Amino acid sequence: MARTPNDIEYLISQISLGDREAFSQLYDATSAKLLGVCLRVLNERANAEEAMQDTFIKVWKNADRYSINGLSPMTWLITIARNTAIDRLRAQKPVSDINDYSDSLASKLPSPESNVAHSSDMKRVSECLEELGDDRGAAIQGAYLDGQSYAELSELYKVPLNTMRTWLRRGLLSLRECMDR
Amino acid sequence: MSDSIKKDENDVALAAEYALRLLDDEDQSILRARVLTDPDFARLVAQWQESFGGMAHAVAPVTPLPATKPALEKRLFGQTPRRTLWNFAGLWQAVSVASIAVAAFLAFTLINLAEPEPGALYVTELASENDALRVLAVYNDATKELQLSRTSGGPSSGRSLELWGIVDGENPVSIGLLPDAANGKLVLPVNLEEALDGLVLAVSDEPAGGSPNGQPTGAVLAVAEIFRI
Known part of the structure; x- marks a missing residue:
C-alpha cells in the first residue's frame, strides 16, 4: 500500500x-x-x-x-x-x-519544486493553522475538509456573511504568509 | 511569491476562496473563468490547492467496500475486467512440451491402474499461472470418462472450482464442479465428446455450487487444450 x-x-x-x-x-x-x-x-x-x-x-x-x-x-x-x-x-x-x-x-x-514541496506542506500547513489561532484555523479546516461555504460558516459562527469573509480572508493571508516563510 | 502577495493580496485571498469553494455559485464561476484565462491566478490557485492538500494528511483512510472496485471497473470498462477465457489463449499455447510429456506419463500411470484396456486417451494439465492450482485431466474414449487428478491447490473457502469445455468459437460448456477429492471423475457432455480434437478445458473460480448462470462468472484460473496421446 x-x-x-x-x-x-x-x-x-x-x-x-x-x-x-x-x-x-x-x-x-x-x-x-x-x-x-x-x-x-x-x-x-x-x-x-x-x-x-x-x-x-x-x-x-x-x-x-x-x-x-x-x-x-x-x-x-x-x-x-x-x-x-x-x-x-x-x-x-x-x-x-x-x-x-x-x-x-x-x-x-513553474513547479518542479511543488512536487517536492508536498510532504513538507503536510506538516507546514498544520503548523501554520495552529499559528493562526483556534478559530481561524478551525474555520479554514472546516472549509477545506468539510466543504463549508461562507454561507455555512457564517451560520455556524453566527456572524454576518461579510464579517465572516473579512475575518477568514485575513486568516488566509496569514496562512499564506506563514506557508511561504 | 512574497512579491506577488504584496502586489495583490486580494488575488491571493480570492484564489484561496476559489480553491476552498467558499463563495456562492456565481462568484465561483466568475473565478473559474479567470483560472482558465489568467495564468498568474491559476498559479495562485494551484499553490493553495497544494497547501490545503496537506490537511488531508490528517484524514483517516477508510477502506472501500469490496464491491466498490468491481462496480467502478464495470462502469468504466463495461464489464469486470477479469480474465476471460480468450485472454488465456496465449497462455495455453505456451504450455511447454515438457508439461505435456509429464501429463502423458501420469496419464498412462493413472489409466494403467484403472483400465486394463484403455481406448484413445486425451490428456492435458491445467495449471494456474503461479502453479497454485494443478489438475491433470485424462479422457478415456473407451469409458467416456474424464479422470481428474488435482495435484495442487483447490477451491477457496466457500467457493467451488468449475470445469468448462470450450469448442472453438462457441460458449464454454460446463462439465461440472471439480470433485472435492483430489481424484475424481466427470462425464463429458455429449456435444463435447464429439469435439475432442482441439477441445480446450478451463477451470474457473465460482460461487459454492457452481456458476449461477451456466457461464463462467469468476476468475478463470487455468486453461489448456486437450491432446490425444
Missing part, C-alpha cells in the same frame, strides 16, 4: 496510456485515502463511495492531463475527490470541473 509520490505519478502516467492494471493499482493504493476525504465532506458512507467512484472515473478520463497541472500527484487526486464530494454535498449542477486542476494554462506553473 505504501507508495511514494513517484510511484503514484508513474501509475497516473500509465493510466493515461489506458493501462487498466495501473488503474487497479492506483485504486488499491489511494482509494482508502480518497474515500476518507469524500466521507469527511459527505458524512454518509454510500454517498461517499459514489463520490469516490466518480473521482476515479475522472482520473481515468483525465490522467493524460495530470502531468501538466503542476500539482503533486496526491494533491491532484485529493483535490478531485474533495471537489467531487462537494458537488454531491451541494447537490447542484457541478461547478467544479476537471479543468480547474488540469487545464493546460497551469502548464506554465
Whole structure:
C-alpha cells in the first residue's frame, strides 16, 4: 500500500496510456485515502463511495492531463475527490470541473519544486493553522475538509456573511504568509 | 511569491476562496473563468490547492467496500475486467512440451491402474499461472470418462472450482464442479465428446455450487487444450 509520490505519478502516467492494471493499482493504493476525504465532506458512507467512484472515473478520463497541472500527484487526486464530494454535498449542477486542476494554462506553473514541496506542506500547513489561532484555523479546516461555504460558516459562527469573509480572508493571508516563510 | 502577495493580496485571498469553494455559485464561476484565462491566478490557485492538500494528511483512510472496485471497473470498462477465457489463449499455447510429456506419463500411470484396456486417451494439465492450482485431466474414449487428478491447490473457502469445455468459437460448456477429492471423475457432455480434437478445458473460480448462470462468472484460473496421446 505504501507508495511514494513517484510511484503514484508513474501509475497516473500509465493510466493515461489506458493501462487498466495501473488503474487497479492506483485504486488499491489511494482509494482508502480518497474515500476518507469524500466521507469527511459527505458524512454518509454510500454517498461517499459514489463520490469516490466518480473521482476515479475522472482520473481515468483525465490522467493524460495530470502531468501538466503542476500539482503533486496526491494533491491532484485529493483535490478531485474533495471537489467531487462537494458537488454531491451541494447537490447542484457541478461547478467544479476537471479543468480547474488540469487545464493546460497551469502548464506554465513553474513547479518542479511543488512536487517536492508536498510532504513538507503536510506538516507546514498544520503548523501554520495552529499559528493562526483556534478559530481561524478551525474555520479554514472546516472549509477545506468539510466543504463549508461562507454561507455555512457564517451560520455556524453566527456572524454576518461579510464579517465572516473579512475575518477568514485575513486568516488566509496569514496562512499564506506563514506557508511561504 | 512574497512579491506577488504584496502586489495583490486580494488575488491571493480570492484564489484561496476559489480553491476552498467558499463563495456562492456565481462568484465561483466568475473565478473559474479567470483560472482558465489568467495564468498568474491559476498559479495562485494551484499553490493553495497544494497547501490545503496537506490537511488531508490528517484524514483517516477508510477502506472501500469490496464491491466498490468491481462496480467502478464495470462502469468504466463495461464489464469486470477479469480474465476471460480468450485472454488465456496465449497462455495455453505456451504450455511447454515438457508439461505435456509429464501429463502423458501420469496419464498412462493413472489409466494403467484403472483400465486394463484403455481406448484413445486425451490428456492435458491445467495449471494456474503461479502453479497454485494443478489438475491433470485424462479422457478415456473407451469409458467416456474424464479422470481428474488435482495435484495442487483447490477451491477457496466457500467457493467451488468449475470445469468448462470450450469448442472453438462457441460458449464454454460446463462439465461440472471439480470433485472435492483430489481424484475424481466427470462425464463429458455429449456435444463435447464429439469435439475432442482441439477441445480446450478451463477451470474457473465460482460461487459454492457452481456458476449461477451456466457461464463462467469468476476468475478463470487455468486453461489448456486437450491432446490425444
